[in-house]
Amino acid sequence: MLTVSTISRSFGEHRVLDDVSFEVKPGRMTGFLGANGSGKTTTMRIILGVLAANGGTVTWHGKPVTQPVRQRFGYMPEERGLYPKMKVGEQIAWFGQLHGLPAERAKSNAEHLLEQLELGERAGDKLEDLSLGNQQRAQVAAALVHDPALLILDEPFSGLDPIAVDTVLRVLRERAASGVPVLFSSHQLALVERLCDDLVILSGGRIAASGGREELRTRYGTVRYELVVDSDTGWLRDVPGVRVVSMDGPRAVFELAGDNGARTDQQVLRAALERGEVRGFTPVAPSLEEIFKEAI
Numbered sequence: 639m640l641t642v643s644t645i646s647r648s649f650g651e652h653r654v655l656d657d658v659s660f661e662v663k664p665g666r667m668t669g670f671l672g673a674n675g676s677g678k679t680t681t682m683r684i685i686l687g688v689l690a691a692n693g694g695t696v697t698w699h700g701k702p703v704t705q706p707v708r709q710r711f712g713y714m715p716e717e718r719g720l721y722p723k724m725k726v727g728e729q730i731a732w733f734g735q736l737h738g739l740p741a742e743r744a745k746s747n748a749e750h751l752l753e754q755l756e757l758g759e760r761a762g763d764k765l766e767d768l769s770l771g772n773q774q775r776a777q778v779a780a781a782l783v784h785d786p787a788l789l790i791l792d793e794p795f796s797g798l799d800p801i802a803v804d805t806v807l808r809v810l811r812e813r814a815a816s817g818v819p820v821l822f823s824s825h826q827l828a829l830v831e832r833l834c835d836d837l838v839i840l841s842g843g844r845i846a847a848s849g850g851r852e853e854l855r856t857r858y859g860t861v862r863y864e865l866v867v868d869s870d871t872g873w874l875r876d877v878p879g880v881r882v883v884s885m886d887g888p889r890a891v892f893e894l895a896g897d898n899g900a901r902t903d904q905q906v907l908r909a910a911l912e913r914g915e916v917r918g919f920t921p922v923a924p925s926l927e928e929i930f931k932e933a934i
């Protein structure tokens with residue numbers, strides 16, 4: 639497990655990170671969210687030792703992160719760092735060797751990864767001859783080629799089409815399932831919602847929220863209910879304590895005012911049944927977008 643404890647960092651007078659603590663757990667995909675400039679990349683650089691913290695610690699399985707430990711981390715930086723003129727396959731294998739793999743193993747890992755990322759046929763091409771999306775897949779391969787014990791990925795899905803997102807996602811999930819903690823930043827909330835187990839949300843350099851996705855759903859965001867009846871739902875507007883979010887004939891989405899929702903939702907259901915047939919009555923969990931807006 640990676641543990642970030644009370645790290646802080648300033649650039650001049652600007653305090654960019656303030657008392658940031660969170661964990662990245664084995665076998666889990668952790669989404670790292672925050673508005674532009676909230677400090678995600680700075681945090682990742684500190685984890686990787688590219689940048690020093692002004693205070694706080696980063697530990698791996700409870701011990702300080704030393705250079706040999708860091709060598710086993712996989713990092714996809716924000717500023718993509720592959721060589722445009724070098725052939726993709728050779729380049730990925732070379733990155734494996736840089737991280738300490740023997741040449742043969744680096745080569746076979748590179749071949750396997752490029753196949754998995756559906757880039758196998760482009761292994762002999764120069765990086766600059768690939769489309770931007772395919773270059774991005776090659777970046778993912780470079781971060782994974784040495785079978786890292788931890789993965790830190792800065793915006794791995796930006797600029798990928800939906801098919802490529804699924805391909806990269808499959809590869810990352812496989813690594814997570816084998817026990818590797820994965821931390822990735824993204825601005826694509828719908829995507830994060832679909833694929834992460836845990837979330838860390840930064841706001842202005844501080845932790846705004848962190849924890850399991852489902853746990854955050856119950857902690858943040860207001861539960862809504864969807865009611866579907868045979869006739870019209872217009873009467874809902876006159877029920878005290880009910881705030882209608884949207885209404886379309888027989889279908890309405892509403893929230894309950896106050897914290898006594900458990901009883902009141904049943905009262906609304908009974909009121910609906912008194913008026914006729916009820917076809918659906920379902921709590922609607924808040925979306926990650928709602929959680930994000932509420933947390934920051």
Ligand SMILES: Nc1ncnc2c1ncn2[C@@H]1O[C@H](COP(=O)(O)OP(=O)(O)OP(=O)(O)O)[C@@H](O)[C@H]1O
Nearest residue numbers: 649652654672673674675676677678679680681716
């Ligand atoms: N080397 C630096 N010198 C001065 N300021 C810096 C430096 N690196 C980062 N910053 C500042 O720190 C703040 C946080 O930047 P950071 O790149 O960590 O944010 P981010 O959450 O990754 O943003 P984005 O989502 O836009 O990538 C920004 O205000 C940025 O300008």
